Amino acid sequence: MSDANALKDQGNKAFAAKRYDEAIDLFTQAIALDPSNHVLYSNRSAAKAGKKQWTEALEDAEQCIKVNPTWSKGYARKGAALHGAQRWEEAISAYEEGLAIEDSAALQKGLKEVKEAAAAAVGNDEGATGITKMFADPNLFGKLAGNPRTAPLLADQSFVNQLKLIQANPTLAGNSFNDPRMIAVLGVLMGVDIQGATRPEGSNEMPPGFGSSPFSAQPGPSSPPPKPAAPQPKKEPEPEPEPEPEDEEAKEKKRAKTEADAEKAKGAAAYKAKDFDTAEQAFSKAWEISPTDITYLTNLAATYFEKGEYDKCIETCEKAVDEGRSLRADYKLIAKALGRIGTAYSRKDDLDNAIKYFSKSLTEHRTPDILNKLRDAEKVKGERAKQAYINPELSAKAREEGNAQFKAGDFAESVKSYTESIKRDPNDPRGYNNRAAAYNKLAALPEALKDVETAIKVDPKFVKAYIRKSTILFAMREFTKAMEAIQEAAAADTEKQHTREIEQQMEKVAR
Structure with a gap:
């Protein structure tokens, strides 16, 4: 997917410039073109992590793993997203899963950093920072519900409301440690059995190993002076995301494409x-090396066409269309392959299939060349259909049926019969002349005039057509033209077989 790779490269550049929104958009476009590319999900996860969108970054990391569960860097992405969300234990598990696949320095580094961050968050005697972070954990209630000691406590709505208040403002936690339930909550968050230590109800004494509450009131005069607070451990920085470098698979595809293009040239x-x-x-070798560009196939089909191997040309173009669909190739390339199929069928004199594929090609992309080929094929097919329909005997039969209908005064039906007669034998002027008579009776004078002119064109010596023409022109009050037509009839009647009819029409027109 050359387009997807181009978008990925642009996304990497935007990411390097810390234009995270642009990078996310570019990676999203690339994923739409190539949803099976795990690296794209990894890179978009990195861009979302750059914006501190840990939940969204985690979703992309998990999709990356789903697409390619053997790629260790996907687990590094997952670990980084969980690290950023301060879900320490899950982050550690993610890094360890990745290390089970590949013992990479990046995974080792990520695991070390998240463990240090988790230790700093717990911080035994080192101030309130660790405790406040534990209560600010967005997965607070999930952890409590999953522990048999604290799950029953969530049935008390007032206690739940108190926890929500502390979650919103963790510095309020110090005022609640006289409640043994809160000690149980703290133990679950710390991952230790604080509940194992007992203390009197209302006592502020903290369990062994935890130290004094950093939120307790200042000691009275009788209390020994407090020890100076130990320095806060330096917070480990959140993992800085990086886009994945071009993997070996992508490099191999580029190398193959370059080699295939050389064969194409x-x-x-x-x-x-x-x-x-x-x-x-x-062209065959180019496609074997890099089956990602259907121009190799359409060019190969062109060679078969020039060699007169039309079936091979058609087969290769059909393959180009199928492969092009799966590769989401440019619709112009698909149209070109379909047009070439139509041209091959034309050479095979299979006009039905030629018309079919020319039409398909125009549906994909309209070009004058294919449009002209379609019209030519349709014209030839129409002419052949007309020729195949010609049958003088059936023409005469249809004309006789029309004559009977005309005599019965059924002029509309006679037009149909005469039309059939003309189709069966378009070189017989009698069909046109008789239909003109029927049109005249129906007062369709323009159609009647057109038919007699066609009859004269088919047979310039057909005297009856000239007489009919004069009659029609007279009805149209074109008296001069009517006289000219009857004079032409007299000139054509060399054997003087229609003298009486001609003289009667002349007298009528001359009045």
Whole structure:
């Protein structure tokens, strides 16, 4: 997917410039083109982590693992997202899962950092920072519900409300440690059995190993002076995300594409020199090396076409269309392959399939060349259909049926019969002349005039057509033209078989 790789490269550049929104958008576009590319999910996870969008970063990391569960860097992404969300134990598990696949320095570093951050958060005697972070954990209630000691406490809505208040402002936790339930909560958050230590109800004494509450009131005069607070451990920085470098698979694809393009160039040169055998070998090899560009196939089909191997041309173009669909190739390339199929069918004199594929090509992309080929094929097909329909005997039969209908005064039906007669034998002027008479009776004078002119064109010596023309022009009050037509009838009647009809029409027009 060359387009997806280009978008990925642009996304990496935007990420390097800390333009995280732009990077996310570019990686998203790339994923739409190539949803099976695990590296794209990894890179988008990194960009979301750059914006501190830990939940979204985690979703992409998990999708990366789903697409390719054997790629250790996906677990590094997951660990980094969980680290940023301060879900220490889950982050540690993610890094350890990755290390089970590959003992990489990046995973070791991430695991070390998250363990140090978790230790700093707990911080035994080192101030309130660790405790406040524990109560600020967004997964607070999930952890409590999953522990048999604290799960029953969540049935008390007032206690739940108190926890929510502390979660919103963890510095209030110190005022609640006289409640043994809060000690149980703290133990679950710390992962130690604080509940194992007992103290009197209302006592502020903290369990052994935990030290004095950092939130307790200042000691009275009788109390020994407090020890100076130990320095806060330096907070480990959140993991800085990095886009994945181009993996070996992508590098191999680029190398193969370069080699295939070289074969394509060799084939094009041979094609121009009309060395079609060499061109065929080069284009075939290009597709074998890098089956990602259907121009290799359409070019190969062109060589088969020039060699007169039309079936191979069609087969190769059909493969180009199928592969192009799966590769989401440019619709213009799909149209070109379909058009070439149509041209091959034209050479095979299979006009039905030629028209079918020319039409398909125009649906993908409209070009004048294919449109003209479609019209030519349809014209030839129409002419052939007309020729195949010609049958003088059936023409005469249809004309006789029309004559009977005309005499019965059924002029509309007679038009249909005469039309069938014309189709069966378009070179017989009688069909046109008789239909003109029926049109005249129906007062369709323009159609009648057109038919007699066609009859004269088919047979310039057909006297009855001239007489009919004069009659129609007279009805249209074109008296001069009517006289000219009857004079033409007289000139055509060399054997004087229609003298009486001609003289009667002349007298009628001359009045």
